[in-house]
Amino acid sequence: MTSTDLRIDRDRLIRRLEDLGAIGAIDGTTGCARLALTDDDRDGRDLVRTWMCDLGLDISIDGIGNVVATMPGFDPAIAPVMTGSHIDTVATGGRYDGNLGVLAGLEVIETVIASGVELSRPLAVGWFTDEEGARFAPDMLGSLVYVGGMPLEEALEIEDRNGIGVGDELDRIGYRGAAPTPGRVPHAFVELHIEQGPVLEDEGITIGVVEGVQGISWTEVTLTGQSCHAGTTPMRLRHDPGVVAADVSLFVRSLTRDIGGSQVATVGALTLHPNLVNVVPSTAVMTVDLRNTDESVLQQAETRFRGHLAQAAEAEGVGVDTRMLARFEPVVFDARVVDVVEAAARDAGLSTKRMPSGAGHDAQMFARVCPTAMIFTPSVNGISHNVTEYTEPDDIESGANVLLDVMLRLVEMEFA
Ligand code: HGY
Numbered sequence: 001m002t003s004t005d006l007r008i009d010r011d012r013l014i015r016r017l018e019d020l021g022a023i024g025a026i027d028g029t030t031g032c033a034r035l036a037l038t039d040d041d042r043d044g045r046d047l048v049r050t051w052m053c054d055l056g057l058d059i060s061i062d063g064i065g066n067v068v069a070t071m072p073g074f075d076p077a078i079a080p081v082m083t084g085s086h087i088d089t090v091a092t093g094g095r096y097d098g099n100l101g102v103l104a105g106l107e108v109i110e111t112v113i114a115s116g117v118e119l120s121r122p123l124a125v126g127w128f129t130d131e132e133g134a135r136f137a138p139d140m141l142g143s144l145v146y147v148g149g150m151p152l153e154e155a156l157e158i159e160d161r162n163g164i165g166v167g168d169e170l171d172r173i174g175y176r177g178a179a180p181t182p183g184r185v186p187h188a189f190v191e192l193h194i195e196q197g198p199v200l201e202d203e204g205i206t207i208g209v210v211e212g213v214q215g216i217s218w219t220e221v222t223l224t225g226q227s228c229h230a231g232t233t234p235m236r237l238r239h240d241p242g243v244v245a246a247d248v249s250l251f252v253r254s255l256t257r258d259i260g261g262s263q264v265a266t267v268g269a270l271t272l273h274p275n276l277v278n279v280v281p282s283t284a285v286m287t288v289d290l291r292n293t294d295e296s297v298l299q300q301a302e303t304r305f306r307g308h309l310a311q312a313a314e315a316e317g318v319g320v321d322t323r324m325l326a327r328f329e330p331v332v333f334d335a336r337v338v339d340v341v342e343a344a345a346r347d348a349g350l351s352t353k354r355m356p357s358g359a360g361h362d363a364q365m366f367a368r369v370c371p372t373a374m375i376f377t378p379s380v381n382g383i384s385h386n387v388t389e390y391t392e393p394d395d396i397e398s399g400a401n402v403l404l405d406v407m408l409r410l411v412e413m414e415f416a
C-alpha cells in the first residue's frame, strides 16, 4: 500500500469524538464543559493520553501541561511533522472545537502505523493547555509557552477570577510535566479545526484553506462608582458604573459599524456588584474583545474604545482600571503549507476556499517557529462556543483525510 491510498477510519474518529464529548457533557445537549485544568479537563486529558499510550506513541508532557505524542522508532534528530489543537473547552462548548484537531491527528497517526508505510520523519500530535483562555487569560496559553512566547514561570503565576493559579492547578490534576519549554520545533505544523463561522456552509464549500489568523485584543475593564439606594438617591448624585458599562457596550458595537470590514467587538463578560435589584452598583467588571485582520485598524479600534471609555467614566464620575488579558497581532501562514492544504483538498476532489480565521488557534503560535497552516471544515449554521455546535460526519471524514494527506506531503518537503 502506498501513502496516497491511505484513508482514515471515519467510525473510529467519530466514536472518539463522542467518547471525549461525554466527559463534561452538558445535560440534555451534545455540548461539553471542560474548562482548562478542571477535573473534567483532567479526565479528558487522561482519556486521550490512554489512546496515545495504546498506540505506543512516545508521550512528552511539559511544564505547562502540553502533551505531545510522537511516532516511536525515529532518530531524535529528525524533527516531526506535527499536528494538534486543544481539548479544553469554553463553559458552553461543543464537542468539535479543538477536539477534532487532536483526535483527527491521532487518527492520522493510527492509520499510518497500521498501514506499515515507512516515513522519512515521524508524525506527532499534541494538545496545548488552555487554548480557550476562558478560565486563564490569555488564550492559546500552552502553545504560546511551547513556542517561547511567554516564560513558563510567568504562565504558572496566572490566576483565574477566583485567584486560583495555573501552576497549582497543574499540580492538582497531575499535569505539570518535566519536558522543557520552549518545546521541540517541528519540521512543520498543520491544524485541522472547525470554521466556527458560517462562510463554508453558506458557500457550500467543504475545505477552508486558512491563510492566517486575525489580530486579537482582550481588555478587562473595572469601573468603580458608588453603591447607594436605588430609591432614595437623586439621579444627579449617582456614580453608576453599570451605566458606563452599558454605554461602552453600545459604543464598541457602533465601532464595528463605523469601521466595517472584518472588525468585530464583543462584551462577553459583565459583572455588577452587588448585583441586587435595589442597589446602585459599586463596581462593574467587563471584558472587551476586539479583533481585526489588519493590525493598524485594530489599533485604531483600541484607541477609540479607550478614548470613549475614559470620557464616559469621567462624565459619570466613575473610576476606571484596565488590564490587557490578551493581545496577539494578525498572523499570516506559510504560503508553501497553505498551498499544500489547497492541493491535497483539490486532489481529493473537494471544494476549497482560501480564508482567514476569525478565531484564535494554537497554529498561530506555531507559525512563529515553523512553516504552519490550517484546514477548516464547515460548522453547521456557523455556530460554535455553543452546545449545539455540529459538523457533519462526511465533513469530518474529508477534513481528516486532507490532514492525513497534508502531513504525508509535509514529511517529504524541505523548507530551506
Ligand atoms: O477566542 C478564540 O478565538 C479561541 O476560541 N480561543
Ligand code: MN
Pocket: 086, 097, 098, 131, 193, 360, 361
Ligand atoms: Mn478552538
Ligand code: MN
Pocket: 090, 097, 132, 385
Ligand atoms: Mn474555542
